[in-house]
Amino acid sequence: MGRPPCCDKEGVKKGPWTPEEDLVLVSYIQQHGPGNWRYGFWRVFDALGLMRCSKSCRLRWTNYLRPGIKRGNFTDQEEKLIVHLQALLGNRWAAISSYLPERTDNDIKNYWNTHLKKKLKKMQNNPPHQDGSACSNSPSKGQWERRLQVDIHMAKKALTDAIDLQAKPKASLPAAAAAATTYASSTENISRLLQQGWMKKNHTHPSPKTTEAISKTDFSAMESCLFGLDSLSAGVSESASFSHDEFRAILPTSVFETWLFEEENNRSSPVVDAIIN
DNA sequence: AAATCCCTCAACCGCAGTTCG
DNA sequence: ACGAACTGCGGTTGAGGGATT
Helix, strand or coil: CCCCCHHHCCCCCCCCCCHHHHHHHHHHHHHHCCCCCCCCHHHHHHHHCCCCCHHHHHHHHHHHHCCCCCCCCCCHHHHHHHHHHHHHHCCCHHHHHHCCCCCCHHHHHHHHHHHHHHHHHHHHHCCCCCCCCCCCCCCCHHHHHHHHHHHHHHHHHHHHHHHHHHHCCCCCCCHHHHHHCCCCHHHHHHHHHHHHHHHHHHCCCCCCCCHHHCCHHHHHHHHHHHHHHHHHHHHHHCCCCCCHHHHHHHCCHHHHHHHHHHHHCCCCCHHHHHHHC
């Protein structure tokens, strides 16, 4: 099924990149720009003696070498944003990473799989309580509404922030700030040394996966989602009785399904718990 | 100190969609 | 119009290193 991957070509090197290979790659990108993967990567890299396929090169650049990537621990704020965006968008890591321009989709995906998923599961199994009282399996209507309001509020905040972030794209990453960023040690010097030259060459800081990657569809989906959340919030406040179909109509599928599942199981929202605590 | 287990994350794989000659 | 190459994405793997026994 499908054509064979480019990396099947004989003599292609696989596995971890060496600093020397990184240097060759970064030098090439400095000369030709990061968008030129299409034009003869094989020819160029065969000539340079870098036996990596274009796919591997692109991945290495986007996930590791490109300037402006922040490595190291995720902040609480980033963590919360990821949790909410994951609830809203599902496992669309590329879309999620659009709202955290300094993190790669791979990083976010890894962080989700290794940390957040476990954390949320733990919270689900052992839900923390604000007042230390035992958790009722059947929260009262009032409790449920309060939880839903908090959920809606936090989702709205995440959306507003994300939309705001698109409306006011982040300023170019100053070299000083970039230098303060924690990079993986193996490529730290390469990235840093090349960053200045890179920025001079390109006038502005490149953000290959930020605003451009946020499609119009995503943006309008988020805006309509925000509208939906407003309606939902108003509905809950007035104790209006939304039918499942009405909820389905105004909420993104992932949020609706989460809500439905939790409601059917008389369960609190792990997302809410994660935020509260 | 050695063996084993567990976790992290860079890199790979496979697929679908897009672009180009 | 067509096929090959490129691009982007999400899922998965496995080497390396730290923690535990």
